[in-house]
Amino acid sequence: MTLLDEARAVRENAHAPYSGFRVGAAVRGGSGRVYRGCNVENAAYPEGVCAETAAIAAMVAAGETELAEIAVIADGAAPVSPCGGCRQRMAEFAGPELRVVMGTTRGSSTAVTLGELLPMTFGSHRSRA
Template sequence: MSLLTAARAVRENAHAPYSRFKVGAAVRGADGAIYVGCNVENVAAPEGTCAEAGAIAAMVAAGCREIAEVAVIADGPAPVSPCGGCRQKLAEFAGPEVRVTMATVAGETLEMTVGELLPGAFSAAQMRGV
């Protein structure tokens, strides 16, 4: 199964009763397994969970700590990119060269790397000596 196919399938499980904007994400771990997540909204708006965060949490829960590839899909007029917080979450587990495929349900895609999505990412190396 491709990452985009996995993201498309899990998107259908999103809980988005307020925005009606369903998002699905899939990450391929360095172990080769695919981990998926969908957005889960909450009536207390800032308490929801992004699809990318859910996929990363599933990967970590399975014992994998490295992302090899990412796919995100939503029903928008153009491919939707991960939010700022999820870009930082991706950078925590993926190198700057890791490919991120963003897609619409209509089939339009855009590919970038984690480094292109989040240049100047904050890293643990910046905390050394603290």
């Protein structure tokens, strides 16, 4: 199963009763292990959680801190890119060469690097981007 397939599968679990916009994400940690996450909306907007954030949190909860690849999928005419907050979260655990695959439930996809998505990363002592 590809990383995009993993994201597609977990998207079905998204809790999106307000927007109806379900998103799935899967990340591959430095160990090669895959972690999945979906968006979880909340009536107390904006207290929801993005799919990418959920997947990264699952990776960290499992004890990994190196992000090797990420895939995100949603329903739309074109692939949807991660929001700015999620881009910054990716930069916390990966460098600018991180491969980011974005896909649609209709079958189209594209891949870019984190450096292309977030060229001027806000740094911390942990950031490698």
